[in-house]
Amino acid sequence: MENRTYTADAEPGDDVTVAGWAHELRDLGGIAFLILRDKTGKIQVKFAKDEMDDDLVETGTGVSRESVVKVVGHVEEEPRAPTGVEVVPESVEVVAPADPELPLDPSGKVGAELPTRLDNRTLDLRRDEPKAVFEIRAEILRAVREYFREVDATEINTPKIVATGTEGGTELFPITYFGEEAFMNQSPQLFKQLMVGSGLERVFEIGPIFRAEEHNTPRHLNEATSIDFESAFADHREAMDVCEGAVRAAYEAVAENCAAELEVLGLDDEFEVPEEAFPRLSYEEAIERINATGELDDQLVWGDDLPTEGEKALGRDVGGHYFITDWPSEIKPFYIKDHDDDSALSTGFDMMHPRMELVSGGQREHRHDQLVAGFEQQGLDPESFEYYTKMFRYGMPPHAGFGLGGERLVMTMLGLDNIREAVLFPRDRQRLSP
Amino acid sequence: MENRTYTADAEPGDDVTVAGWAHELRDLGGIAFLILRDKTGKIQVKFAKDEMDDDLVETGTGVSRESVVKVVGHVEEEPRAPTGVEVVPESVEVVAPADPELPLDPSGKVGAELPTRLDNRTLDLRRDEPKAVFEIRAEILRAVREYFREVDATEINTPKIVATGTEGGTELFPITYFGEEAFMNQSPQLFKQLMVGSGLERVFEIGPIFRAEEHNTPRHLNEATSIDFESAFADHREAMDVCEGAVRAAYEAVAENCAAELEVLGLDDEFEVPEEAFPRLSYEEAIERINATGELDDQLVWGDDLPTEGEKALGRDVGGHYFITDWPSEIKPFYIKDHDDDSALSTGFDMMHPRMELVSGGQREHRHDQLVAGFEQQGLDPESFEYYTKMFRYGMPPHAGFGLGGERLVMTMLGLDNIREAVLFPRDRQRLSP
Numbered sequence: 035m036e037n038r039t040y041t042a043d044a045e046p047g048d049d050v051t052v053a054g055w056a057h058e059l060r061d062l063g064g065i066a067f068l069i070l071r072d073k074t075g076k077i078q079v080k081f082a083k084d085e086m087d088d089d090l091v092e093t094g095t096g097v098s099r100e101s102v103v104k105v106v107g108h109v110e111e112e113p114r115a116p117t118g119v120e121v122v123p124e125s126v127e128v129v130a131p132a133d134p135e136l137p138l139d140p141s142g143k144v145g146a147e148l149p150t151r152l153d154n155r156t157l158d159l160r161r162d163e164p165k166a167v168f169e170i171r172a173e174i175l176r177a178v179r180e181y182f183r184e185v186d187a188t189e190i191n192t193p194k195i196v197a198t199g200t201e202g203g204t205e206l207f208p209i210t211y212f213g214e215e216a217f218m219n220q221s222p223q224l225f226k227q228l229m230v231g232s233g234l235e236r237v238f239e240i241g242p243i244f245r246a247e248e249h250n251t252p253r254h255l256n257e258a259t260s261i262d263f264e265s266a267f268a269d270h271r272e273a274m275d276v277c278e279g280a281v282r283a284a285y286e287a288v289a290e291n292c293a294a295e296l297e298v299l300g301l302d303d304e305f306e307v308p309e310e311a312f313p314r315l316s317y318e319e320a321i322e323r324i325n326a327t328g329e330l331d332d333q334l335v336w337g338d339d340l341p342t343e344g345e346k347a348l349g350r351d352v353g354g355h356y357f358i359t360d361w362p363s364e365i366k367p368f369y370i371k372d373h374d375d376d377s378a379l380s381t382g383f384d385m386m387h388p389r390m391e392l393v394s395g396g397q398r399e400h401r402h403d404q405l406v407a408g409f410e411q412q413g414l415d416p417e418s419f420e421y422y423t424k425m426f427r428y429g430m431p432p433h434a435g436f437g438l439g440g441e442r443l444v445m446t447m448l449g450l451d452n453i454r455e456a457v458l459f460p461r462d463r464q465r466l467s468p
Numbered sequence: 469m470e471n472r473t474y475t476a477d478a479e480p481g482d483d484v485t486v487a488g489w490a491h492e493l494r495d496l497g498g499i500a501f502l503i504l505r506d507k508t509g510k511i512q513v514k515f516a517k518d519e520m521d522d523d524l525v526e527t528g529t530g531v532s533r534e535s536v537v538k539v540v541g542h543v544e545e546e547p548r549a550p551t552g553v554e555v556v557p558e559s560v561e562v563v564a565p566a567d568p569e570l571p572l573d574p575s576g577k578v579g580a581e582l583p584t585r586l587d588n589r590t591l592d593l594r595r596d597e598p599k600a601v602f603e604i605r606a607e608i609l610r611a612v613r614e615y616f617r618e619v620d621a622t623e624i625n626t627p628k629i630v631a632t633g634t635e636g637g638t639e640l641f642p643i644t645y646f647g648e649e650a651f652m653n654q655s656p657q658l659f660k661q662l663m664v665g666s667g668l669e670r671v672f673e674i675g676p677i678f679r680a681e682e683h684n685t686p687r688h689l690n691e692a693t694s695i696d697f698e699s700a701f702a703d704h705r706e707a708m709d710v711c712e713g714a715v716r717a718a719y720e721a722v723a724e725n726c727a728a729e730l731e732v733l734g735l736d737d738e739f740e741v742p743e744e745a746f747p748r749l750s751y752e753e754a755i756e757r758i759n760a761t762g763e764l765d766d767q768l769v770w771g772d773d774l775p776t777e778g779e780k781a782l783g784r785d786v787g788g789h790y791f792i793t794d795w796p797s798e799i800k801p802f803y804i805k806d807h808d809d810d811s812a813l814s815t816g817f818d819m820m821h822p823r824m825e826l827v828s829g830g831q832r833e834h835r836h837d838q839l840v841a842g843f844e845q846q847g848l849d850p851e852s853f854e855y856y857t858k859m860f861r862y863g864m865p866p867h868a869g870f871g872l873g874g875e876r877l878v879m880t881m882l883g884l885d886n887i888r889e890a891v892l893f894p895r896d897r898q899r900l901s902p
Contacts, residue, residue: 035701035702035703035866038701053701053865055863056863071667072669073667073668073669073670100862100863101863102863102864102865129865129866130834130835130863130864130865130866131863132861132862132863133861133862136862137858137862153855154859155662155663155666156662156663156665156666156859156862156864157666157859157862158666159663159666159667159668160666160667161667162667165666165667165668168622168624168668169622169668172622172623172624175623176613176617176623179610179613183610188602188603188606189605189606189609189610190602190606190892191676191693191891191892192892192893193691193892193893193894193895194628194652194676194678194691195641195652195678195690195691195895195900196900196901197900197901198901207629207643207644207645208643208644209641209642209643209652210641210642211641211900212680212682212897214900216900218628218629218643218652225892225893225902228589228590228902229589229590229593229892231590232589232590232591232592232593232594232599233505233507233593233594233595233596233599234507234593234599234602234603235506235507236507241675241676242625242628242675242676244628244629246646248646256629257627257628257629259625267469267472267487268469269469400564401564421587421901421902422902424571424588425588425590425591427566427567428534428566428567428570428571428590428591429489429490429534429535429536429564429565429566430536430564430590431487431536431563431564432469432563432564457625458624458625458626458627458659458663459626459627459659460627461627461629463646466629466630466631466645466648466650467630467631467632467855468659468662468855468856
């Protein structure tokens with residue numbers, strides 16, 4: 035729209051062409067106010083009924099809420115107006131009328147349940163809070179990419195249609211691909227490993243992953259955004275350094291560039307960039323500390339996976355982000371390398387927010403024969419993965435990396451109750467549309 | 469790998485720990501050279517057989533090509549070495565041996581056909597040229613995202629699993645989604661439109677799209693990277709401005725930041741950032757100019773779609789990027805708006821590189837009733853798209869946008885013969901792995 039100006043830029047004396055949504059209409063009799071909202075804010079438009087053209091007043095005061103309106107006018111100082119200025123209109127045009135019956139109230143005065151919000155994301159994101167969440171989400175992705183480039187990683191894009199999944203046939207969505215069976219990829223794991231063996235050495239990818247997991251919880255999605263990093267000539271300790279750096283870079287960028295959004299979300303006072311190094315607890319220390327909290331009915335013993343309740347108890351105990359390292363090898367996937375001096379101990383790590391796991395990573399098994407043996411132990415046919423294992427015969431360097439859940443990062447950073455609040459159009463067991 | 473140093477940083481007098489691949493071995497009798505290659509370049513390692521420890525010499529000179537090797541040593545000036553320096557080793561370790569039989573020669577001395585390269589991308593990307601292509605690809609995506617942010621667009625991520633495709637059931641890959649029929653999305657079109665009606669107003673997405681098209685050509689992929697932009701309160705002319713700006717930003721960034729990669733590809737002399745505004749030809753002018761070239765057997769008449777041969781003839785005639793505007797409405801999708809003063813003319817546009825189409829865009833139909841009528845004319849059931857059309861009843865602003873083929877941008881910028889050279893792991897009619 036030519037000559038369009040934003041409401042946030044309106045200064046007394048300006049001639050403006052503002053366009054946006056009819057946020058609210060207040061009719062005081064002789065005078066009426068239309069509050070017009072665009073992406074930058076809101077502005078008051080004044081209709082002095084006796085002083086203005088009848089058609090103009092009728093159009094401006096007759097508009098239904100959430101209609102799209104274009105107003106050409108002059109900006110005047112008005113201390114009683116919400117932003118200290120108001121527009122005296124010369125013309126008003128209803129560009130797109132809205133049905134008076136709205137399925138969701140974008141003014142936020144009438145609350146809405148999450149399913150209603152997700153069914154009507156267009157209206158939902160006219161509200162300041164959800165909009166702030168997604169502006170912050172975009173900033174997080176920008177900052178993480180910038181950080182990865184700073185540590186010399188190259189962005190890659192790997193296929194989402196694959197012949198075999200990373201960890202076999204479970205939890206995969208099947209596709210019909212020109213008559214052949216294929217799957218939607220559950221992780222870029224194998225492909226990013228193939229690339230660290232190439233001349234790129236160090237890579238990252240931010241893209242969708244697909245998991246046909248049945249559970250329907252506030253922290254699982256069937257389609258999610260994975261932030262993946264992988265580096266040749268790195269071990270699990272260096273991967274943890276990069277992981278910590280990426281998460282800190284995201285927090286720093288949001289603190290620096292999203293002050294207005296944090297204020298909208300009521301987080302401006304409490305938002306903290308994690309300054310201290312994330313503690314690195316061994317699995318053994320982790321279960322000891324969980325047991326010491328006394329919050330579990332049964333004491334954990336070596337070899338147990340950590341139950342959600344245990345993670346939460348430990349999270350409260352630690353009070354910030356932390357790593358759990360040196361897991362029992364049998365709990366971690368076969369492509370994670372064991373410690374050279376103790377094959378019962380894995381180099382795998384998790385990075386935890388007090389509320390939940392954010393990251394899974396480790397040094398990878400780069401030795402061909404051990405890798406193939408791992409497939410067999412997992413009950414997978416190494417033949418189906420030959421496109422991958424074959425490359426380990428031609429000089430595959432030691433390497434390490436991690437996958438960070440994009441939505442979980444947003445959710446924990448902003449204290450969202452449900453991971454679906456961090457995705458525009460979530461996919462879960464019940465939800466396939468919009 | 470702690471203390472690892474890059475070959476490109478090695479200066480005479482340095483103590484280094486270089487790690488990489490055994491690129492070449494030259495044995496001159498009393499002296500032998502191992503050329504070690506890492507992501508930054510290559511360096512010569514000298515083995516003076518009589519002066520050095522036998523085990524060291526044996527390890528260093530016995531290593532098979534493409535094995536991963538770690539060398540600790542001292543850097544000395546050596547004018548006859550390829551980089552003017554060489555490493556005198558103190559220790560050599562074969563970190564990961566390579567089979568002597570390689571399916572592809574990363575030194576590039578023995579050429580390889582594209583299918584062999586795609587089957588062995590790990591080895592293929594140890595060659596300088598393919599590596600340069602993907603370093604440039606990453607820079608293009610970075611630059612385009614930065615440009616979109618400069619024009620106030622917010623990055624979004626929309627679902628790849630959908631209940632209905634953008635343009636109906638053809639050319640979609642079906643998925644089984646918890647027992648329900650679903651599809652892999654062929655375009656973020658409908659979702660980005662839903663977002664311009666939200667408070668975000670202006671959005672972009674770079675992500676995978678999936679098209680079950682049967683054709684197997686050097687310029688089609690079944691999984692591709694789409695660069696999408698959409699803006700509220702914009703018409704097709706403003707969308708063309710942004711489109712042109714994004715493509716120019718990509719060229720500028722590559723010219724500025726990828727000089728070494730362009731040199732590797734032999735493009736350093738001929739690489740040109742498009743400086744002039746892209747000509748905007750109407751469809752009518754386009755067919756006239758194609759007919760005037762005399763290169764087609766049959767003259768085109770109004771209403772014909774442009775055949776590939778015609779596009780190429782016009783591309784040679786124009787000699788640079790250009791737009792084709794004002795298409796007959798019946799050729800363009802129903803969600804593209806017609807001109808207000810002539811419903812036979814569409815606001816849809818294509819942006820062309822002389823070799824092929826890069827972009828398709830236009831102003832969108834934002835009026836609810838006309839949009840629903842468009843679905844019906846297209847033979848689609850508007851009910852299936854109600855999640856989308858419904859939002860057009862609640863104040864959907866006029867809007868416009870485009871989709872730019874990421875791989876086509878890379879391919880045309882770098883003069884690649886086949887679009888598969890611009891994707892790490894292409895998916896086509898025959899290729900599902902790796």
